[in-house]
Amino acid sequence: MDGELTTEQVADYLGVQIQTVYAYVSRGVLTPVRKEPGTGSLFRLEDVQERAGGGRGGRRTSRPATSDDVRTAITEITSGSLAYRGVDIRALAGSASYEQVRDLLTGGQGTSGAPTQAEQQALAALMAALPEQTAQLDRFKHAVLVGATTDPGRQDRRATALARAGRRAAYLMALTLPDASLAPAAQPTLAGTLATALAPERAELIDAALVLLADHDLAVSTTAVRVAISSGADVYSALLAGLAAADSPHHIAASLQANDWLATAVRDPHEVLDVALAAERPPPGFGHLVYTEQDPRAQVLLDLLEPRCAPAEWAAVMTVEQELLERRGWVLNVDLAMALLVRALGMPRDAGPAIFACARTAGWTAHALEELAEPAMRFRLRGVYSGRRRPVGES
Incomplete structure (x- = not known):
């Protein structure tokens, strides 16, 4: 090879995924020399060889990162597209409901999962006890805890039970919004529930946003969910791990x-x-x-x-x-x-993160289900010690 390389050629040369090349660009590790219509970014071979660290000898020989080992059939991302199980989101937003997309992501596992009246009352009592200034995502975390403590099947890690718990947690989270209530329907929808508190006349737009945000491959919060499930945690604990990682100015906030x-x-x-x-x-x-x-x-x-x-x-x-x-x-x-x-x-300032977090429960649940099929405790990073080493005999 000589001259300039496409993004795909760079990924092949370095032995990494295309998404990793995009990450290199965003961090300034690699810089495209130009862009060609229909081809995308082009990179100088010399720059790629420098990144590889092997001169003209070829590919890098270091072990792939742990994230390279995680295979998923849920979501595919390219430089300008996003698809859930092979279906482009452009074909879903505005035409498919969030519940249909959740079924697509999770394989249709579980039932509606809407909380009972007693569970809603327990949630309302807890929300009333929290300080008035409690942030919305913190209220979501408490809602998941309510779901965990009122679910007699919390430790049931079968797919159907896990999927139902994920749906139930999403409704409980939505019900923490001021004035929120389950939409009056035989089968309440998450968009309808959120709309009662945020924009009663615009449930269809909230539904479209939920669809668009339902999953995003191995985002940091999704990885946290998979790590928790791999360790043997129940789904509520895994969702809390996801919320904790997502509650950041670099993520949902x-x-x-x-x-x-x-x-x-x-x-x-x-x-x-x-x-x-x-x-x-x-x-x-x-x-x-x-x-x-x-x-x-x-x-x-x-x-x-x-x-x-x-x-x-x-x-x-x-x-x-x-x-x-x-x-x-x-x-x-x-x-x-x-x-x-x-x-x-005209929604409240924190409506964006609220919709985002509720939407992402579908993806988190789907990845939790997928992780069930993998070996337990497979996420174990190896630390490379870089601290002081005491000479033998030194106390």
Whole structure:
């Protein structure tokens, strides 16, 4: 090989997954020399060889990272697409309900899992006892604990029981929102339940957002869930592990930062562009570890939101998106799209992370089910000691 390599060729040369190449680009480890329509990014062979550390000798010989060993049939991500079990999300959002997508991800395991009246009362009593300033994601964690303590089958790790527990936890989480109640229907929906508290007339948009956020491959929170299940934990404990990892400004809570940034952007797009273009890192709601061309979740949600946005606000967002993409290659991601959803529907500031976390219970449950088929305790990183070593005989 000589000259320039495509992303696929770089992955083959280095012996890594394509997603790893995208991560190298996002961290500045590799820099594309140019992009070609229909081909994508092109890289200099010399840069790739330097990354390989083997000169012109070829591939790296180091052992693959642990994450390279995790095989999954749930979700596939490329530089500009996302699919659940082979079905592109563009074909799902707006046409399939969240419950149908949850069934697709989990293989249709379990029943509706809606909590009983007694369980709802136990949850309400706990919420009333919490300090008023308790953050929403902390309320979600307490809701999962209520689910665990009121479920007599908590330790049942059969697929059907695990899937039902995941659904039940999602409803309990949604019911912690102020004024939330199960939608009056024979089979309540998660979107309908969330809508009672967030946007009663816009359940269909919330449902679409839930579909788009249902899973995202081995995100850090999903990995935490799989590690917990591998260790023998019950599904509620695994969901708590997922929530703990997700409760971060780098993960689900990122939409809060995007929400605040968006308020400034729609007021004065040129001011935020001046600040963003002078910075080394993308602003909240832009850039992504994997998506280098576009975040398909964001694009689908933007298409649904355009008719509901004020024209001046929509124009401001489009201006900022175009300029940052052309000048820095920073794609608008789903965090900003969720912030725009919150703004367009007049929802509370923390509605974005709430919808995100409830949605992700489907993916977490699906990965928990998949992990059941793997050997127990398979996640064991090996530490490389780098501390002080005492000479023999030193006390």
